[in-house]
Amino acid sequence: MAEVSAGQVARLALLFERHHRALFRYFVSMSNHREQAEDLVQEVFFRMLRYRTSYDPAQSFTAWMYQIARNAGVDQVRKRSAVQVVDIDTYVDRRAELVSASAGPEESASRGQDLALLRRAMDQLPEDKREILVLSRFQGMKHEDIAEVLGCEVGTVKVRVYRAIRALEQIYFALEREKVS
Amino acid sequence: MTCEQAKPRMTDYWSLTLGEAEQKEFSAHLASCEACRSEVSRVGALWQSLDLLPLEEPSGKVRERFYEMLGAYRQGLASAETQPAKRWWTMPAWQMAAAAALLAVGLGAGYVARGNGQPPAEVSQLREEVASMRQLVALSLMQQQSASERLKGVSWSYQVEPSDTEVLNALVTTVNHDPNVNVRLAAVDALRPFTGSPATHLAARNAVVQALPKETAPIVQVALIDFLAELKERNAAPELRRLVSDPDIDSGVRKRAEWALERMQ
Ligand SMILES: [Zn+2]
Numbered sequence: 350m351a352e353v354s355a356g357q358v359a360r361l362a363l364l365f366e367r368h369h370r371a372l373f374r375y376f377v378s379m380s381n382h383r384e385q386a387e388d389l390v391q392e393v394f395f396r397m398l399r400y401r402t403s404y405d406p407a408q409s410f411t412a413w414m415y416q417i418a419r420n421a422g423v424d425q426v427r428k429r430s431a432v433q434v435v436d437i438d439t440y441v442d443r444r445a446e447l448v449s450a451s452a453g454p455e456e457s458a459s460r461g462q463d464l465a466l467l468r469r470a471m472d473q474l475p476e477d478k479r480e481i482l483v484l485s486r487f488q489g490m491k492h493e494d495i496a497e498v499l500g501c502e503v504g505t506v507k508v509r510v511y512r513a514i515r516a517l518e519q520i521y522f523a524l525e526r527e528k529v530s
Numbered sequence: 531m532t533c534e535q536a537k538p539r540m541t542d543y544w545s546l547t548l549g550e551a552e553q554k555e556f557s558a559h560l561a562s563c564e565a566c567r568s569e570v571s572r573v574g575a576l577w578q579s580l581d582l583l584p585l586e587e588p589s590g591k592v593r594e595r596f597y598e599m600l601g602a603y604r605q606g607l608a609s610a611e612t613q614p615a616k617r618w619w620t621m622p623a624w625q626m627a628a629a630a631a632l633l634a635v636g637l638g639a640g641y642v643a644r645g646n647g648q649p650p651a652e653v654s655q656l657r658e659e660v661a662s663m664r665q666l667v668a669l670s671l672m673q674q675q676s677a678s679e680r681l682k683g684v685s686w687s688y689q690v691e692p693s694d695t696e697v698l699n700a701l702v703t704t705v706n707h708d709p710n711v712n713v714r715l716a717a718v719d720a721l722r723p724f725t726g727s728p729a730t731h732l733a734a735r736n737a738v739v740q741a742l743p744k745e746t747a748p749i750v751q752v753a754l755i756d757f758l759a760e761l762k763e764r765n766a767a768p769e770l771r772r773l774v775s776d777p778d779i780d781s782g783v784r785k786r787a788e789w790a791l792e793r794m795q
Pocket residue numbers: 532533534536559563565566567
């Protein structure tokens with residue numbers, strides 16, 4: 350990214366190829382909305398290009414990227430809530446759609462974990478817990494980078510990741526009991 | 531190591547990111563603590579199984595849009611760099627806008643807010659800078675040789691603030707002079723948001739009124755007539771009456787003009 354800020358805009362293409370899938374998955378995990386996630390990926394690279402001079406080479410690139418991603422996500426939510434009130438029924442339908450669309454043979458019980466149930470548990474996790482779990486587990490970010498993105502101490506990040514996975518466990522087992530009864 | 535110290539280290543343990551010394555202490559705690567041992571295996575299984583969740587893949591559209599934006603941005607930079615000697619009064623409006631936007635790129639350090647709290651001033655500056663770059667991309671795309679690139683420029687115009695007069699001017703120029711029917715048609719539609727903004731609604735309405743007599747393609751004529759009817763733009767009545775009485779005009783266009791006149795009554 351340091352090279353990008355030096356004006357070699359084409360270097361951004363390399364960063365795009367390297368990171369756009371991970372970013373897309375982050376936004377899908379947070380919003381459960383593919384189209385919106387694609388718009389946000391575009392927005393993040395647009396802002397990177399725009400603010401490339403604000404990138405400090407001493408800073409982790411991943412942390413910088415997710416700072417931009419979070420801001421873009423917040424702006425998007427603000428814009429949407431100003432324009433329309435989300436219809437709760439469509440919202441719930443969409444989630445059900447996403448879950449059923451992803452249900453495949455590999456969703457059968459594996460290692461004792463039911464993946465469809467796990468997915469539902471992820472969706473029910475409060476947003477802040479889901480985010481920190483996605484960043485550390487799916488985006489493979491280091492605790493130091495997450496701390497930079499969230500603006501807190503590394504120790505706090507570790508505790509919050511732990512609490513998030515425990516909360517996921519509780520939701521998962523609650524869903525499992527529901528299913529059995 | 532106590533249980534309280536051990537718990538936040540579990541995720542590092544599962545991810546194999548504990549340091550050597552920490553790993554030793556952690557293992558020693560597990561060996562002596564039944565509760566943590568069972569938690570590590572139970573929650574650890576859940577942690578590992580997150581790997582098995584199917585990964586979402588973005589569609590090819592994401593890549594296409596990214597390279598389109600990058601191309602337009604580079605084009606905008608190049609055209610501003612190769613014409614430094616041009617005097618500002620001979621520059622078309624879009625080039626001035628591009629130059630102004632570039633100046634902002636050079637001067638503005640840009641802000642990326644950290645953490646959760648962002649002062650409103652930074653946010654509004656951020657929005658302004660984003661807006662000026664959207665403008666640059668839209669304007670440079672609208673100047674391209676290929677009609678499909680110009681179409682993309684027109685669609686980018688939806689992303690600027692509808693009070694942006696530079697982009698409005700570029701759209702009006704496109705409506706009046708673009709040789710391609712599809713591009714003109716798209717530009718007519720893209721004028722709509724501008725008719726709703728207090729800063730530009732008069733200019734946008736006038737542009738539609740003035741474009742109608744110049745237009746010769748029936749499909750664009752109909753689009754302009756529909757637009758005028760929707761706006762209930764009475765200044766267009768003389769031109770609509772001329773279309774109704776002109777025997778050489780396409781019959782579909784004539785009928786549409788009659789309909790629009792009725793709607794304006
Ligand atoms: Zn213990």
